Amino acid sequence: NAGVTQTPKFQVLKTGQSMTLQCAQDMNHNSMYWYRQDPGMGLRLIYYSASEGTTDKGEVPNGYNVSRLNKREFSLRLESAAPSQTSVYFCASSLPTDTQYFGPGTRLTVL
Amino acid sequence: SQQGEEDPQALSIQEGENATMNCSYKTSINNLQWYRQNSGRGLVHLILIRSNEREKHSGRLRVTLDTSKKSSSLLITASRAADTASYFCATALRGSSNTGKLIFGQGTTLQVKP
Numbered sequence: 001n002a003g004v005t006q007t008p009k010f011q012v013l014k015t016g017q018s019m020t021l022q023c024a025q026d027m028n029h030n031s032m033y034w035y036r037q038d039p040g041m042g043l044r045l046i047y048y049s050a051s052e053g054t055t056d057k058g059e060v061p062n063g064y065n066v067s068r069l070n071k072r073e074f075s076l077r078l079e080s081a082a083p084s085q086t087s088v089y090f091c092a093s094s095l096p097t098d099t100q101y102f103g104p105g106t107r108l109t110v111l
Numbered sequence: 112s113q114q115g116e117e118d119p120q121a122l123s124i125q126e127g128e129n130a131t132m133n134c135s136y137k138t139s140i141n142n143l144q145w146y147r148q149n150s151g152r153g154l155v156h157l158i159l160i161r162s163n164e165r166e167k168h169s170g171r172l173r174v175t176l177d178t179s180k181k182s183s184s185l186l187i188t189a190s191r192a193a194d195t196a197s198y199f200c201a202t203a204l205r206g207s208s209n210t211g212k213l214i215f216g217q218g219t220t221l222q223v224k225p
Binding site for chain 1: 115144151152153154155156159199201211212213214215216217218
């Protein structure tokens with residue numbers, strides 16, 4: 001099992017560009033999450049999906065959109081990137097009330 | 112504001128010593144979890160303690176939970192250089208049981224010197 005995979009690992013964007021971060025899990029988990037982690041801080045939840053077909057806003061959703069494509073895949077889209085979105089992005093998955101399994105992260109720099 | 116706040120923010124100890132990290136939270140929880148993050152990596156789950164449990168052990172890790180004080184502690188005994196990492200507590204709020212949603216603290220950075 002690969003667990004949780006994320007692509008790309010690194011990305012540099014110019015202000016105003018768009019991109020999609022991909023996440024996939026092979027553990028048959030219902031719930032998936034997107035977080036951002038800024039230097040010296042914990043993780044802040046951007047969006048989550050409790051089950052296929054549902055998505056909900058987290059703590060910091062502004063500037064992002066998500067798609068739960070199927071049970072395995074949960075993508076995060078930046079429509080018009082801003083320097084404030086420079087961060088490390090983590091995807092995670094879990095069964096309800098269970099532990100979360102994290103991907104390796106995507107380091108995004110917006111110039 | 113953050114649900115979980117951790118103390119201390121940074122901790123530096125010698126190999127072989129014990130390390131204790133504390134986490135306080137504000138609202139009722141279903142469970143509290145501890146995660147470890149090595150530099151530049153994703154988080155790895157260490158231990159989960161449910162709201163009706165008071166203490167849990169896993170190898171050199173001991174976690175306590177005091178729901179009356181809304182606090183938890185993580186003790187790492189006989190620390191090793193490989194324990195150097197950031198440690199985060201995360202709470203599953205009561206009422207979020209059908210989502211698995213967690214709220215993370217800001218973390219404690221532990222350095223274990225050889």
